[in-house]
Amino acid sequence: MEFTTIEYAVSGGVARITLNRPESANSMNKQMAHDLMMAAIACDEDPAVRAVLLTGAGKMFCAGGDLKSFHAKGDALPSEIKEMTVYLHGATSRFSRMNAPLIIAVNGTAAGAGMSLAVSGDLVYAARSAKFTMAYTAAGLSPDGSSTYFMPRLIGLRRTQELMLTNRVLSADEALEWGLINGVHEGDFLMSEAQTKAEQFAAGPTRSYGSVKKLLNESFANSLETQMELEARGITDAARSRDGKVGIDAFVNKRTPDFTGE
DSSP: OOOSSEEEEEETTEEEEEEOOGGGTTOBOHHHHHHHHHHHHHHHHOTTOOEEEEEESTTOSBOSBOHHHHHHHGGGHHHHHHHHHHHHHHHHHHHHHSSSOEEEEEOSOEETHHHHHHTTSSEEEEETTOEEEOOGGGGTOOOOTTHHHHHHHHHOHHHHHHHHHHOOOEEHHHHHHHTSOSEEEOHHHHHHHHHHHHHHHHTSOHHHHHHHHHHHHHTTTSOHHHHHHHHHHHHHHHHHSHHHHHHHHHHHTTSOOOOOOO
């Protein structure tokens, strides 16, 4: 599969996706949104992909929407954005619902749609130099890319309101303190740490990870009893799986399990 705005490669069970428009600060246009959606579908459909690592090329993670291309569309912009969000939201939906964990390495500033994408990962690590800002209202726009779903769940409504209404800029350390990300690393070590985590996931019980993701995605919408029923069904399915049987046997016999994602 060939892409024009991202790089995509699979090795050792890890799919690595790199936003690759460094000359435009990896800003999001319709083509990049489409490429991301197709990459997400590829990850979701390929059983060889057991973890996904997403980052940006150059000094920026993603500066948000490509406002220069937006401006050039003139009166056709609303239709352009409507199509673009179909692709971007399709990508986020599939990344969130696939079994493979999504690790995001925020190598630089994440603004607008870039911040929305950054915080949607299952685990998110940032370079210490990274900055986070919503930025939408500064251009007279409103958020997209899932941030109004994930951010209130991650950091609460009040802090989300502050970030989205004031466009406050968070440092990587502040984003960690607020609970938006999982860790901060010096720039030289960010990718090696994220790659190590992705490789650990790629050697793990992929279907079990998928069950965790599904349960957490649904937890805010369900009653206690509904959520516990889903938990019961999830752990039963896991116990029935090849990795569930191997994991239990390995624990009992004090050896390292050989998970295959099945």
